[in-house]
Amino acid sequence: MKTTFYISLLLAGLHAVSHGQLPPNHRHGHDPNEPKHHMHHAGEAIACLKLVPNNADFAFQFFKEIILEVPNKNIFFSPVSISTAFAMLALGARSTTQTQILEGLSFNLTEIQEKEIQEGFHNLIHMLSHPESKVQLNMVNAIFLTEKLKPLKKFLDDAKALYQLEAFTTDFNNPREAEKQINDYVERKTHGKFSNLVKDMDPQTVMLLGSFVFFKGNWEKSFKPEHTEEREFFVDAETTVKVPMMHQTGRFDFYFDEDLLCTVVRLHYNGSATAFLVLPAKGKMKQLEQTLVKETIQEWSDHLFKRLLSLYFPKFSISGSYEITNMLRKMGIVDVFTDQADLSGITGTPDLKVSKVVHKASLDVDERGTEAAAATAAEIMTMSLPPAIEFNRPFLMLIFDRDTNSTLFIGKIVNPAIIN
Missing domain, CATH: 2.30.39.10 (Alpha-1-antitrypsin, domain 1)
Incomplete structure (x- = not known):
């Protein structure tokens, strides 16, 4: 019987506020000829952008799975949060378990190596979290470990270097205290958006891996x-x-x-x-x-x-909480949830498996925008009424x-x- 390894994924709140436009030829993708404040390092950009098609394939495949699980209901999730957490888990996975995780994330391992994938995620996190941007986007990865579990130094070193992983010792034998420690951390990292992520913890839990994304953006032009x-x-x-x-x-x-x-x-x-x-x-x-x-x-x-x-x-606020193990199984990530799991790259022994995967997401949309600058512009409108959408x-x-x-x-x- 394998020890359960409880992995939790969390997306924290999106606050959307007021619209704007760019020139018609400005695509949602990056134009390599356009200078960007955090694209100086060509190698970083290439490593990150190599992941883009695979991450997008995973996003829309997962979307198709989640709408089957919760038909006719509000859905909101962060594919980049899920794929980042599982790429981090793949660092400690070996053999078929690792292959299933990476292929389940839509990577073709004959075209891209595991090392390139890990380097790509490292650069993606760095580029998404750039402090110069007017968009606030924070990605935080954390691991909570029982004192008796001694992770390999290589795993912790690699996870910290690649994913800026924060590691904490947690007494899972005292579930209430463990839940409080983790929930306090989550609340702090998600700016109060989620205060009760973890509850009713499995007493066999020895480790919790969390991936947190917090996004706050202002529309370029606010709704009044x-x-x-x-x-x-x-x-x-x-x-x-x-x-x-x-x-x-x-x-x-x-x-x-x-x-x-x-x-x-x-x-x-x-x-x-x-x-x-x-x-x-x-x-x-x-x-x-x-x-x-x-x-x-x-x-x-x-x-x-x-x-x-x-x-x-x-103007609305929705949130979703999903146990996504079943959806991931359908996408080919199977062994990591069974006694066939090989996560020996984490502790050196193959006695861990993932017990469940929780993903939480929240979305707020309202009118608010940034403070108006000291400038005046007049919009010239045609006399005829424009079409309404x-x-x-x-x-x-x-x-x-x-x-x-x-x-x-x-x-x-x-x-x-x-x-x-």
């Missing part, structure tokens, strides 16, 4: 609170709810996908983050869910154009980092009136 009003949101054919609907008229990046029958509006945050808001035509959400891949996002990016719109977008039925929200092309968050908002 006085323009927010209650309007109807059509959850399904039988259900209508009232939601506070933000409103703004202006020129937006826009595209209508005639194949998938969905409207795409792109909003930018100050800094390097961008959001795609995707509104399927009535009855077309399932088709969009089943066919969404990274190439779809690229197609939208290539075809966006500026259009004068009257945009209505709900109203996000008043289930839609998707995808958030990317433009510099690294990373998929930070994926959300499906079915009912913005529910905080689930």
Whole structure:
């Protein structure tokens, strides 16, 4: 019987606040000819960007799995948080267990070596956490270990060097004290967003591995609170709810996908983050869910154009908590959850397995923006009313980092009136 190794993944709160635009040819991916404040190191950029297609494949494959587990409900998760935590776990995995983890993360090991993957994640964390950005994006990785468990020096050294891992000794024999220590740490690292991540811990737990992401972005141009009003949101054919609907008229990046029958509006945050808001035509959400891949996002990016719109977008807060072991099994990560697990790279002995994987995510969207600068600009509007785009039925929200092309968050908002 193997000792259980309890791994927990946590995404901390996203605070979204007010919109803006960039020139039409500015894609959500990084343009290598464009100077960036934290792209000086060409080697770092190349190592990081080599992961991008694989991480995107993982993001959309996981999205397809999670919508099967929780159909017709709000969904919000951070693929980059999940893939980072499992890449870190792969550091201590060996043989088939390691292969399954990396292939489950959508890596083709005939094309990229494990060392390149680890180096790529190291650079990704560094680039996403750059302090110069106007976007606040913090990635924190932590490990809590029982005193009796002696991890290999190489594992701890590598994890600290690659993932900025923080290590703590924890008395799991005293579950209440262990839970308090971990929850206090999580609350501090997530700026109070999650205060009760860990509860009812398995008494056999000897280790907890956590990956935390906190994102706070300001829209480039805020919605004015006085323009927010209650309007109807059509959850399904039988259900209508009232939601506070933000409103703004202006020129937006826009595209209508005639194949998938969905409207795409792109909003930018100050800094390097961008959001795609995707509104399927009535009855077309399932088709969009089943066919969404990274190439779809690229197609939208290539075809966006500026259009004068009257945009209505709900103000809402949702959160999700998922036990994702089953979804990962379906994606080929199997042995690590069984007695076949080989995590001997962590302790030197193959007596660990993962008992469960928890992923928590939270999303807040409102009008707030940065303080207005001391400048005045007048928008010239045409006399005719612009077309209205109203996000008043289930839609998707995808958030990317433009510099690294990373998929930070994926959300499906079915009912913005529910905080689930």
